[in-house]
Every structure is written in structure tokens, then in C-alpha cells.
Amino acid sequence: MTDVMPDVGPVVDDQPIGIAMHGVSPERRRAGRWLVWLATLGLAAIVLAQILFVSGVTAFGFANWRPIVYAWLVWSVVIAAGQVIVRGERGQRALFILPAVLFTVAMVIFPTLSGFYIAFTDWNLSQLEGRHFNGLDNLRSLFQDAYFWNALGNMVYYVLAVLGQYTIAFGLALLLNADIHGRKFFRVAFLMPFMLSPVAVSWMIGKSIMEFRFGPAAQVARFLGWDSPSFFTTPMIARAAVMAMDGWVSIPFVMVLLLAGLQALPGEVMEAAKVDGASPWQAFWKIVFPLTLPVSVTALILRIIFELKLADIVITVTDGGPGGATDTISSFIFREYRERSNVGYGTMLAQFYFIIIIVFVTLLLSLAARVMKRYS
């Protein structure tokens, strides 16, 4: 990720910069170590006791795992305190980063581990019997699931639509960057769709403006000669309608980034181009576009990453229909959870998709790095 992102400024060296280092006495260090060990042992003991209780070996334990969360919190605080006690000044520096690290690790590691376990079970909440380990069965049915591959195919369309969003957004950014009156008003107006929740947009546009009887969009379509306009019955049109709504919400994001990129361009460059008699078209392709390329690449990558999570609009407007034509992976898995309670299989789909995303984004980033190198 960091490759395409601008570098952070210079880092102050780890060596003390004019600070009086408070020496940490050996006794203090030993006491700190003891404290950390004690807390770790305590946490391990509580977790172990609870595991034994849940598996029925012992009779003493907690009704649920909530106390383990508190134990984790206490342990985190002791670890942080231990850093300061043992390492003094340097421990204080570690304290800046520890909360975020401990939080993210706790929130990502446990769900990911349990996710991998769930993915290999035949767990269905609507069935009375609990989960069973079923090996590679889920993976096998994934490869035969035409709906999953169909949704994955749709994702290709949605990701390609980002290029359309980018083109429109660049046009808008150029308009806003022109010498115009009321720029502030236009900027606020253009940013507006970004503020709105996709779920509300689903009703505002998908369910009412695009409604086939009374919606304004249908009336305009009828006026233009489309006799029976319906935006969500033909696969291609339905997909285009979802893309239009998604674009409406996300174009402002790309536009804001590109506009900032344009405003950061040095004025002299444009002046020089004008003096040389370059037409606006030439000036754009020879100067503006290459100079804003880093911003473009960042905007496109971020947009694609967000696009890969597209779900809300599809879930609320089309529910994947007609015949799966608008399904995204997320909306498909959402239905697998919600309507079929198929937790085990749905999680396998999600994990599989996650691996695809990691591979895809890694390729994308290396491609972006190569493009940037060629232009700079």
C-alpha cells in the first residue's frame, strides 16, 4: 500500500534528542517484568479455565466469554504500563502506538481465525444440529456455484465502471478549476451525493425516481420514446442503473481528489503552455494529465478498493436481480447469511473472495508503481 502513497516526512531518530534520559534502575526493570509475566499468566489462566468449563471438564466458569474481553483489556493496560516501567522514555514512545496495535490485533486476528474455522464447517443456523467439520466440501460446492462466479463476473463490470466515474470526475474537476463565479456553491452542490447514505439513495433514486410508473426518470424515458421504461428487468439495463446510482454517490470523492491535484499544479507551467501556443487539448494531455497522474492513481486505487465492497445499493434496490445480473459478491453472501442462514458456506465464499481481493489489489499496486515510475 505504501508504495503508491506519498512518503511521510523524515523521522526523528530513535536516539534521544536533547532529552534527559531517566535511567531505569534494575529493580524497577525487574518489577516491571514480573508485572507483565503475572498479567500474562493471569490472562492465560482465565482463558484456560473458561475453555475447560465450556468443554465440560470443570464445573466452574463464566456464563459467556465477556469476562475474557475484560481480562484482555486489563492485560493490555498492564502491558502498556510494563513498557513504561521497563523501558522508561522509550516505553513512553511505544505507548503511542500500542493502543491501536492491540485494538486492531484483537479485532482482526480473532475473527479471522474463527472465520477460517467456520469456513470449513457445514454450519446452518436454521438447522437444529450444530456445526460439523466438513473438510473441503464448501470449497467444492463453491467451484460449482454458478451464482458465485456470476457475481464475480459482475464485479469485473463494476470495477470497470470506476473508469467511467473517473472520466466524469476529471471533467467536473476541470470545470471547477476553471475561472468561474460561485465556485463555492458548485463545490458544495457537487459534493452533496457523497454525504448521503447509499441506503437512502437506494430509495430516493432506485425505488422512486427510477420507478417505472410515476418516477421522473421513467417519464423522461417515455418522453424520449421508450414506451415501457423499466430499469430493473433487463440484465444490462439493471446493471447500468446500479452503476449509475453507485457512480452518483462516488464520483464526488474522485472529483475532490482530482480538484486538489489540479489546484496544486504550479501556475507557471500553465502560463508557459499558453505562451507556447498549445491548444487546451494539447495542454491537458501534455501537461495537466501527466502532472496529476499520482493523484489519479491514488484516487483510482482507493475507488477500486471501495468498489470491491459494493453491497448496500444492490441489497436494497435489486436484491441481486434480475436473475443475479446485478449481484455483487457482498450482496450474494449477504443473502446467503440472511435468507439461507448458511453461515459455513457463506464464510467460505467470503474468505475465498478475500484471497482474490488480496491478489488483485497486490497486482494493482505493483502495476500502479510501474506506471508511476515510467512517468516520473
Place this chain on the structure above:
Amino acid sequence: MRRAKKSAGRAIIYVLLLFWTVISLFPIYWTVTTSFKVAVDVTQGHMIPWYDYTPKWLGWRSLGLSPDTIFTESTVRSEFLFRFQNSVILSVGAAVLGIAIGSLAAYGLTRFEYKFGPWRNKDISSFFLSQLILPPVVLAMPFLVLYKQVDLFDTRIGLILIYTLSVLPIIIWIMRDQFAAIPHELEQAAFIDGCSVWGAFLRIVLPIALPGMAAAFILSVIICWNEYFFAALLSSTSAKTLPVMVASQTGSQGINWWSMAALSTAAIAPLALIGIFMERYIVKGLTAGAVK
């Protein structure tokens, strides 16, 4: 000749600007005006209040928010206000928690060199930022299972923790950029005056970084307010948010347009206001780190 061409160019620019303004604002105009319509106005496609239809409070009455129902009992209104309150608590709570731990991490990453085994600052930053690509579907079910175990399912604090996780990479990205722009000499002067690392951070750096924090805060609130996926899967009654309410109404057939429009208007109004008055901060937050 040249002047004519130039003013024609300007005219085209303004036409395009107005065209996109209509595209951006028409759905909002449509929703707000529809909330004051009755059945006839909807079926006949009336568009302009007082010109081709008379505004009625029908839609707002069904929410219990019209002038004649505002002081009477209304189950829909209390339901709506409860969801609204949940949305506020969740998004503000997650933004505050995210800003607190995210700013600290961002400051540490720009100022000190860390080593966690083979991991250096660059790797730690990548670790945080890479959470951005994690799609909600991957975490949703494991969280459902875990949250049922630790009794956090359908609680506000449970959703706050998840929302914090999802905005944390963005906050760290924005704040890293903000702190990197603050000259190190300021802190060094404070060190010489006898400040500790934390003293310098709290007393010198934090006040300078406040506008950046405001930008990150507002952006986080927007993202959390609009979140639907986790809220739909990880809440049943007591932690439901506004988007979940809107979505559940959208799905049911035969719901009146005017009620739906009133509900949508009420759901988007706070963010529309933020958009109008805080545009500067939103743009600052979005462009931090992306533009040099």
C-alpha cells in the same frame, strides 16, 4: 472574434456546471418535495410545490413529526428517534475512539522508529492501512459468532468497536499526513524546556493538529452514519441504526411514497447540513495524504 469564442467557452462551462448541479441536487429536491405530497400528486407527477400541488403534511404525519402530531404519542416517532439516537451515538462514539487511538499511532509513526521483531515503521503503517481492503463480508459472520459468545451482539458498544476498526485506517492515513507537516523543531524546543514526549505531544503538537483531527472526525462520522452492512447483520432490536430502518421500510411493498420520502429526508438531513457547513473539512480530510 477571439472574445466571442472565449465567451462561448465560458457559456459552455456554466451550462455544464448547472447540468451537473441539477444531477447532484435533483434527487434531494425530489425526496424533500415528495415528503409533502399526497397520492394524487405522486401519480400525476407533480413537481413544484405551491405551483402544481399544495404541500401536505401527510408523510410527516406518518412519522409523527408533522405540526399536529408532534406533541401527541407516536410509536413511529419514538422508533425513529431511538434509531436516530443510536446512529448518533454509534458514529460519534466510533469517531472519538478512532481519533483517540488513531492520532496517537499516527504521531508515533511519524516521529519515532519502532521495531516489533522484523517489523519497522513502514510495515506497521502498511498493516494499519491494509485493513482498508478488508471487505465487511469477511468479518461479518465471524463477528456475529464471536459477539454472541462475548455477549456483544446487538449492543451499541459492539458496533462502535467494529466501526472504529473500519475507520481507523482512514484516520491514521489522514493524521499521519497532518503530523508529518508539523515541523519537528517545535517539539525539540519543548524537550529542551523539559517537556516529556507526551507533554510535548499534548501541549504543543495536538493543538496545531486540531483542524486535521476535525477533518478526520467528520469524515469518520459520515462513514459510520451511512454504514449498513454490519448494522443489518449485527443488530436485532436495541442497536439498530437509521439506515437499517430505511432499508427495512424500502423492502416492504405498498409503503407510501410520502412516508418513505419523509423518512429518507429525516435520515439524510443531518449529513446534508454537515455537507453544507463543513465542506472545507470534508475536502481537507479526503485530500490529506493523497495530494502533495
